[in-house]
Amino acid sequence: xxxxxxxxxxxxxxxKGLGLALEVLEQVAGHHDGITAAEIARAxxxxxxxxxxxxxALVRDGxxxxxxxxxxxxxxxxVLELAAIVDAHRRPAHRDVLDEVRSATGEAVHLVAxxxxxxxxxxxxxxxxxxxxxxxxxxxxxxxxxxxWLVEQPNLPEPAxxxxxxxxxxxxxxxxxxxxAAYAARGYAEQVGGLSAGRGCLAVSITDDDGHxxxxxxxxxxxxxxxxxxxxxxxxxxxxxxxRTLAQGHPVSxx
Amino acid sequence: MSAxxxxxxxxxxxxxLTRESPFAGLHRRHASVVDVVAQSVAATAPAGVMxxxxxxxxxxxxxxxxxxxxxxxxxxxxxxxxxGMLSRRISSTxxxxxxxxxxxxxxxxxxxxxxxxVGYLAIAMSTLSSGATRIxxxxxxxxxxxxxxxxxxxxxxxxxxxGVIARGVRMSTRILLVLExxxxxxxLAISLVALSSTGWDxxxxxxxxxxxxxxxxxxxxxxxxxxxxxxxxxxxxGPESRRPFASVPRGVLVSVFATGAVVLVGTAxxxxxxxxxxxxxxxxxxxxxxxxxxxxxxTSFLACSLAMTNAATRLAFALSREGVIxxxxxxxxxxxxxxxxxxxxxxxxxxxxATVLLLGxxxxxxxxxxxxxxxxxxxxxxxxxxxxxxxxxxxxxELTIGxxxxxxxxGAALLAVLGTAVVSTSDTNPVGLVAVLGILGVVSAAGMVxxxxxxxxxxxxxxxxxxxxxDTIGGDGEGSR
Numbered sequence: 063x064x065x066x067x068x069x070x071x072x073x074x075x076x077x078k079g080l081g082l083a084l085e086v087l088e089q090v091a092g093h094h095d096g097i098t099a100a101e102i103a104r105a106x107x108x109x110x111x112x113x114x115x116x117x118x119a120l121v122r123d124g125x126x127x128x129x130x131x132x133x134x135x136x137x138x139x140x141v142l143e144l145a146a147i148v149d150a151h152r153r154p155a156h157r158d159v160l161d162e163v164r165s166a167t168g169e170a171v172h173l174v175a176x177x178x179x180x181x182x183x184x185x186x187x188x189x190x191x192x193x194x195x196x197x198x199x200x201x202x203x204x205x206x207x208x209x210x211w212l213v214e215q216p217n218l219p220e221p222a223x224x225x226x227x228x229x230x231x232x233x234x235x236x237x238x239x240x241x242x243a244a245y246a247a248r249g250y251a252e253q254v255g256g257l258s259a260g261r262g263c264l265a266v267s268i269t270d271d272d273g274h275x276x277x278x279x280x281x282x283x284x285x286x287x288x289x290x291x292x293x294x295x296x297x298x299x300x301x302x303x304x305x306r307t308l309a310q311g312h313p314v315s316x317x
Numbered sequence: 318m319s320a321x322x323x324x325x326x327x328x329x330x331x332x333x334l335t336r337e338s339p340f341a342g343l344h345r346r347h348a349s350v351v352d353v354v355a356q357s358v359a360a361t362a363p364a365g366v367m368x369x370x371x372x373x374x375x376x377x378x379x380x381x382x383x384x385x386x387x388x389x390x391x392x393x394x395x396x397x398x399x400x401g402m403l404s405r406r407i408s409s410t411x412x413x414x415x416x417x418x419x420x421x422x423x424x425x426x427x428x429x430x431x432x433x434x435v436g437y438l439a440i441a442m443s444t445l446s447s448g449a450t451r452i453x454x455x456x457x458x459x460x461x462x463x464x465x466x467x468x469x470x471x472x473x474x475x476x477x478x479x480g481v482i483a484r485g486v487r488m489s490t491r492i493l494l495v496l497e498x499x500x501x502x503x504x505l506a507i508s509l510v511a512l513s514s515t516g517w518d519x520x521x522x523x524x525x526x527x528x529x530x531x532x533x534x535x536x537x538x539x540x541x542x543x544x545x546x547x548x549x550x551x552x553x554x555g556p557e558s559r560r561p562f563a564s565v566p567r568g569v570l571v572s573v574f575a576t577g578a579v580v581l582v583g584t585a586x587x588x589x590x591x592x593x594x595x596x597x598x599x600x601x602x603x604x605x606x607x608x609x610x611x612x613x614x615x616t617s618f619l620a621c622s623l624a625m626t627n628a629a630t631r632l633a634f635a636l637s638r639e640g641v642i643x644x645x646x647x648x649x650x651x652x653x654x655x656x657x658x659x660x661x662x663x664x665x666x667x668x669x670x671a672t673v674l675l676l677g678x679x680x681x682x683x684x685x686x687x688x689x690x691x692x693x694x695x696x697x698x699x700x701x702x703x704x705x706x707x708x709x710x711x712x713x714x715e716l717t718i719g720x721x722x723x724x725x726x727x728g729a730a731l732l733a734v735l736g737t738a739v740v741s742t743s744d745t746n747p748v749g750l751v752a753v754l755g756i757l758g759v760v761s762a763a764g765m766v767x768x769x770x771x772x773x774x775x776x777x778x779x780x781x782x783x784x785x786x787x788d789t790i791g792g793d794g795e796g797s798r
Binding site for chain 1: 319320321323324325328329331333334335405406419560562563709712713714715717719781783784787788789790792
């Protein structure tokens with residue numbers, strides 16, 4: 063409609079537009095004293111007319127404001143509303159690894175991080191969610207990642223800024239030593255029927271460079287296929303190694 | 318951690334922005350795109366234009382009349398798009414004046430602002446007297462008392478205008494919208510009924526190549542553009558709009574397309590009838606509807622006068638906040654409306670034509686000045702804004718080739734039309750032309766004197782509804798700690 067490329071298009075950005083809009087906001091956020099549209103276009107490498115359209119749409123809706131002398135853009139008050147979307151939109155690096163292992167195995171695969179008092183779910187398989195989340199997080203004996211946690215006894219701090227789930231069940235020492243023995247014999251953890259009568263899961267640990275466990279990758283399958291699940295161990299261990307590289311010695315981030 | 322997440326988390330308050338907009342006190346962020354459309358459409362007065370212009374247009378240009386109107390609509394759309402580029406970035410009650418100042422600097426800005434003010438006031442005065450004369454003609458058949466009745470109607474209208482504007486922007490725009498919608502619907506209905514009586518003969522709309530001449534076309538556009546001036550006036554409501562950078566460009570463009578379409582259809586119908594040998598239009602031969610026509614034209618014109626006064630009040634508000642004109646025009650009432658300015662301007666709009674009429678002058682005496690004043694004032698203001706737009710966009714680093722071409726073409730066309738209009742007026746109405754150029758010169762010079770002499774005025778001009786600290790992520794530093 064308009065010749066300067068800042069048309070009256072919908073205020074709802076398309077998926078691509080949203081990505082560009084967030085990139086623009088990121089650029090503006092990095093320049094406390096303001097940045098011009100031309101500088102933004104150079105920085106994000108998008109066509110200038112597209113960037114002008116985007117910045118004007120962001121100004122229109124209050125996500126950006128112009129400096130009174132038009133020398134640059136500043137973050138508008140409405141950006142505060144975006145805080146949640148920003149985090150949701152940013153695709154975490156571990157997602158690619160998980161997508162690959164999920165499609166290679168065809169089973170539910172979840173990523174959990176360890177802290178000293180329990181598990182934190184980092185990435186639950188969106189196609190096949192956990193069957194009993196509450197039990198998964200409260201009783202370490204009922205899931206394969208819980209077994210790994212019992213064996214490894216990680217001493218990592220509880221994540222800050224999120225609601226921390228802690229174990230509510232403390233298993234008797236003979237159960238823990240049985241789990242230890244089984245884990246030592248197998249090299250991975252296994253649990254059947256602990257969360258749901260018809261399902262079983264196995265888990266491998268993710269370790270940092272010093273060999274300390276920082277989390278676990280778990281694969282869950284119906285009992286009928288459980289005896290064949292061990293064939294996926296190679297894929298799980300490869301994925302766990304990739305995740306260790308991504309984590310760079312730090313605990314898996316609680317994003 | 319991303320820079321955005323970091324910025325959100327830290328929320329550093331901005332100390333380099335002011336806490337208050339230069340338009341503080343004005344009732345802001347409540348009007349919508351409907352109000353912008355209503356203001357712009359009423360200022361354009363399509364119903365009155367459709368009833369008054371086609372016959373005159375045909376008289377001037379013959380078979381070229383409709384072609385000229387189509388070209389005019391194209392030019393007006395181009396100017397609206399240029400204004401859109403600016404109103405998407407600047408929100409100010411000064412509208413075109415502020416845009417020009419931001420692009421070309423204070424001196425050119427004062428010229429553009431003076432031209433715009435002269436245009437608003439000239440059209441407000443001429444539509445007020447024209448509308449009142451028609452009402453007077455309806456209520457009084459005594460020729461000697463017509464002037465007195467006209468002045469009385471003008472006085473009544475002025476009181477209503479001042480009262481409505483003082484009540485707030487939404488009050489005035491909603492009233493304008495209702496009045497103009499009724500008037501337009503009536504005109505379209507009558508036009509189409511009349512047109513079907515002639516069997517839909519549209520041949521008169523086609524230009525005869527033999528009659529073509531660039532001068533006639535240019536002059537025809539200069540005349541026809543009077544029928545559209547005021548379309549930009551919705552831009553003055555930016556600071557009072559909820560989402561100015563969305564509703565102003567959209568509202569102005571919607572107004573232009575709506576009035577353009579309505580005027581094209583209505584004019585087509587009437588030109589067909591006029592050309593069919595009915596020089597008085599479809600109305601002369603249709604006895605008994607003459608008073609309806611007068612009533613519609615009067616309604617449309619009085620609404621136009623209100624809209625022009627409204628726009629002039631907003632322009633004066635910005636000029637006053639800058640210190641160019643007295644502070645009374647920048648004062649707001651309890652409702653957040655520049656009511657004192659509205660009353661003063663409405664009174665001036667009444668006083669000039671009333672004085673002319675009471676001193677024995679006629680509406681034509683007044684029109685000898687207001688017609689060229691409206692035409693030249695708006696053409697200068699539009700042309701300057703078309704020159705200012707690419708300069709402004711280049712300065713802020715947002716100029717595109719499309720924007721440059723569009724403003725260049727529109728600006729060149731406007732300057733050509735302006736030149737033709739000035740040359741033609743110097744032939745047909747030299748006194749009027751001298752008067753208009755004199756008024757423009759005096760008003761601009763007075764503004765320039767204020768720029769030079771007023772303390773800090775030249776630094777302040779170009780104020781707009783800029784972002785204040787609380788519009789940014791860090792807030793104004795109060796209550797956030």
